[in-house]
Amino acid sequence: MNVTAAIEVEGLVKAYGETRALDGIDLEVEQGTVLGLLGPNGAGKTTAVRVLSTLVKPDAGRARVVGLDVATQADAVRAVIGLTGQYAAVDEYLTGFENLEMVGQLFQMSRRDARARAAELLERFDLTGAAKRPAKTYSGGMRRRLDIAASLIARPRVLFLDEPTTGLDPRSRLGMWEFIEGLVTDGTTILLTTQYLDEADRLADRIAVIDHGRVIARGTADELKAQVGGERLEFTLAVAADLPRLRGLVEPLGIEAASLDEPTRRLTLPVSGGTAVLRNALDRIADSGIAIVDVGLRRPDLDDVFMTLTGHESTETTTTQEPA
Amino acid sequence: MSLVSDSLVITRRNVIKIRRVPDLVVFATLSPIMFVLLFRYVFGSAIPLEGIGYAEYLLPGILAQTVIFGSTVTGGALAEDLQKGLIDRFRSLPMSRAAVLVGRTVADQVLNVVSIVVMLLTGLAVGWRAHSSVPEFVLALLVLLAFAFSISWLMALVGLVVRTPEVVNNASFIVIFPLTFIANTFVPTDNFPTVLRVFADWNPVSSVTQAARELFGNTAANAPEPDAWSLQHPVVYTLIWVGIILAVFVPLSIRQYEKAADR
Numbered sequence: 108m109n110v111t112a113a114i115e116v117e118g119l120v121k122a123y124g125e126t127r128a129l130d131g132i133d134l135e136v137e138q139g140t141v142l143g144l145l146g147p148n149g150a151g152k153t154t155a156v157r158v159l160s161t162l163v164k165p166d167a168g169r170a171r172v173v174g175l176d177v178a179t180q181a182d183a184v185r186a187v188i189g190l191t192g193q194y195a196a197v198d199e200y201l202t203g204f205e206n207l208e209m210v211g212q213l214f215q216m217s218r219r220d221a222r223a224r225a226a227e228l229l230e231r232f233d234l235t236g237a238a239k240r241p242a243k244t245y246s247g248g249m250r251r252r253l254d255i256a257a258s259l260i261a262r263p264r265v266l267f268l269d270e271p272t273t274g275l276d277p278r279s280r281l282g283m284w285e286f287i288e289g290l291v292t293d294g295t296t297i298l299l300t301t302q303y304l305d306e307a308d309r310l311a312d313r314i315a316v317i318d319h320g321r322v323i324a325r326g327t328a329d330e331l332k333a334q335v336g337g338e339r340l341e342f343t344l345a346v347a348a349d350l351p352r353l354r355g356l357v358e359p360l361g362i363e364a365a366s367l368d369e370p371t372r373r374l375t376l377p378v379s380g381g382t383a384v385l386r387n388a389l390d391r392i393a394d395s396g397i398a399i400v401d402v403g404l405r406r407p408d409l410d411d412v413f414m415t416l417t418g419h420e421s422t423e424t425t426t427t428q429e430p431a
Numbered sequence: 432m433s434l435v436s437d438s439l440v441i442t443r444r445n446v447i448k449i450r451r452v453p454d455l456v457v458f459a460t461l462s463p464i465m466f467v468l469l470f471r472y473v474f475g476s477a478i479p480l481e482g483i484g485y486a487e488y489l490l491p492g493i494l495a496q497t498v499i500f501g502s503t504v505t506g507g508a509l510a511e512d513l514q515k516g517l518i519d520r521f522r523s524l525p526m527s528r529a530a531v532l533v534g535r536t537v538a539d540q541v542l543n544v545v546s547i548v549v550m551l552l553t554g555l556a557v558g559w560r561a562h563s564s565v566p567e568f569v570l571a572l573l574v575l576l577a578f579a580f581s582i583s584w585l586m587a588l589v590g591l592v593v594r595t596p597e598v599v600n601n602a603s604f605i606v607i608f609p610l611t612f613i614a615n616t617f618v619p620t621d622n623f624p625t626v627l628r629v630f631a632d633w634n635p636v637s638s639v640t641q642a643a644r645e646l647f648g649n650t651a652a653n654a655p656e657p658d659a660w661s662l663q664h665p666v667v668y669t670l671i672w673v674g675i676i677l678a679v680f681v682p683l684s685i686r687q688y689e690k691a692a693d694r
């Protein structure tokens with residue numbers, strides 16, 4: 108195995124009764140990179156994070172964090188990781204400052220270091236004003252930020268973030284992204300689960316899509332998008348009745364048949380050749396009198412990847428191959 | 432990893448909660464006051480005792496009952512920590528495995544100390560006095576707290592297994608309430624039906640109470656020697672129970688704590 112891998116996972120299995128939450132997962136995350144774990148609800152993302160952060164013992168398979176086995180060397184693993192679970196785990200009766208101070212001390216920092224670091228992180232996460240208030244009085248987003256700050260207190264080498272920006276407002280989310288990027292620049296390895304595909308697109312060096320406890324696709328965001336398909340033209344018309352006429356005009360420019368969607372008054376045409384095709388198409392329609400509401404050249408985004416890979420109830424029959 | 436320093440950090444966290452949640456202190460102080468007053472004046476008027484006033488007879492018993500109930504909060508508090516995800520947080524930290532439980536059981540005794548002080552003051556107000564030396568008096572308090580501490584560990588296991596604070600609280604009430612009444616806590620056991628009397632004689636709640644009575648000097652001068660060995664040697668008998676309960680429930684609770692996140 109690669110010596111620079113910060114996280115190595117082989118054939119990980121965890122069953123809860125009949126449910127195989129993890130059904131043989133393999134993952135590898137290089138040091139200083141971000142792996143985005145995507146998947147629908149119940150796919151096994153949280154379970155994977157809980158196994159890797161030593162909370163849950165796997166039924167089979169192996170997982171190592173910076174070379175340490177999560178099952179047999181749990182204490183050593185805990186010293187180098189930070190965990191932000193899916194639901195904020197802060198002590199409601201302690202103030203924000205006291206929460207961080209406590210976690211710092213339990214990371215075996217001296218009280219002085221823990222306090223200094225707590226103040227620094229509260230500042231960083233815009234919580235200084237609320238530092239002296241019990242966390243009970245915090246809003247959901249404030250709790251979330253406090254929880255993330257707690258996981259960063261000892262400057263972990265490997266950080267597990269389970270849906271870190273769920274519940275954050277757009278400004279906080281952007282701030283969190285910048286912060287995460289800063290951590291990566293400093294060499295932190297991050298495994299992040301998310302439901303926001305723009306988040307994975309922006310932060311993750313590599314992405315693994317899991318469903319029913321298995322990895323069904325992996326690669327960089329671009330590789331995954333390429334798997335789903337190339338670019339296409341999309342037209343939205345004012346009246347659906349014009350769709351067949353539009354198809355007659357533009358379909359010859361496509362590389363496959365166009366698809367029509369009456370309810371949204373939309374025509375989608377797979378193409379290749381970029382903006383030249385778009386210009387060409389507009390020329391052809393120019394004198395037709397068809398009223399166009401919106402037109403564009405679209406590339407697949409991670410939403411398309413996600414829908415294509417996990418859209419069907421039965422993903423066992425997925426035809427997606429995993430690139431190396 | 433340091434058991435002692437981690438336990439102190441957790442104890443501090445739990446004591447902060449005691450300070451910030453007034454209900455806890457109110458419950459820990461008001462209800463003992465109420466119990467002392469109720470028993471002193473309602474039962475006290477109906478229970479004639481030879482050679483000793485009811486206030487002096489009552490206080491050690493009610494202290495025993497109160498600190499035992501005080502220890503049941505351990506279970507509910509741990510169940511709450513589990514529900515709120517705090518145990519997950521702690522389990523992911525490079526800290527001592529026992530510290531969360533040690534910090535919890537110790538902090539709950541802090542609350543018990545508050546209750547004890549309030550009850551002693553209330554006792555003084557209604558006619559209770561200690562007639563012993565300072566070391567004996569202190570030993571009495573230590574025996575009470577040692578027994579309460581061991582019950583805390585028993586409740587820790589219950590809380591970690593049951594995982595629902597409300598259920599833990601109701602369940603412990605159903606078990607602890609009879610245990611503290613089928614004893615010599617409030618009335619002499621001489622007239623109990625035989626089965627209940629034997630149970631009461633060997634019930635550690637009786638020996639805790641008896642130990643406190645003797646060490647406070649709250650026994651009648653001409654009281655006959657009790658029949659049961661447990662009540663002839665109440666301090667030793669109580670400490671044997673403390674030892675057994677701790678020997679069983681400390682390891683079981685720690686093991687359960689380690690597994691608690693794995694669900």
Ligand SMILES: Nc1ncnc2c1ncn2[C@@H]1O[C@H](COP(=O)(O)OP(=O)(O)OP(=O)(O)O)[C@@H](O)[C@H]1O
Nearest residue numbers: 123126128146147148149150151152153154155694
């Ligand atoms: N403690 C548990 N007991 C029983 N089943 C569980 C437990 N934890 C998880 N599961 C099951 O394992 C599967 C994976 O759950 P997991 O929480 O890992 O999914 P997830 O990908 O994080 O989903 P979400 O996006 O909703 O957070 C689900 O079917 C879930 O019901």
Ligand SMILES: [Mg+2]
Nearest residue numbers: 152153154193
């Ligand atoms: Mg989840």
